[in-house]
Amino acid sequence: MCLAVPGKVMEIEERDGTRMATVDFGGVVKEVCLEYVPDLAVGEYAIVHVGFALQRLDEESARRTLALFEELGLLQEEFGDPWEVAAGQGGPQAQEARQ
Numbered sequence: 107m108c109l110a111v112p113g114k115v116m117e118i119e120e121r122d123g124t125r126m127a128t129v130d131f132g133g134v135v136k137e138v139c140l141e142y143v144p145d146l147a148v149g150e151y152a153i154v155h156v157g158f159a160l161q162r163l164d165e166e167s168a169r170r171t172l173a174l175f176e177e178l179g180l181l182q183e184e185f186g187d188p189w190e191v192a193a194g195q196g197g198p199q200a201q202e203a204r205q
Contacts, residue, residue: 109180110155112168113138115148129154132172 113129118140120126125140129152136157140146143159151168152159163171 109175110153110160111175112151112163112171113154114151114165114168115140115146115159118146118148127159129159132176 111131113131115127116130117128125144127138127140129136129138138154139158143152143162146152146159146162151163151165153161153163
């Protein structure tokens with residue numbers, strides 16, 4: 107699944123002519139492109155999808171959404187270690203071994 111997740115802008119810099127930000131998604135930090143929301147500032151929140159900030163969001167809405175996503179386990183699903191997830195689900199060999 108690929109969600110649009112709210113995150114808080116921690117730092118902004120320009121890289122090769124592109125505005126990029128370090129964004130905190132409730133403890134998970136990722137790099138995000140700000141080209142669709144060029145006036146976004148440090149400390150503000152944005153909805154982010156596939157590495158692009160799409161829209162500014164107020165802090166209360168962002169916090170409520172992050173809390174709900176965490177409660178539902180969606181943050182781990184979205185940002186979790188894919189190797190850990192695969193190990194927990196078991197790949198084809200693990201499934202064959204269980205049969």
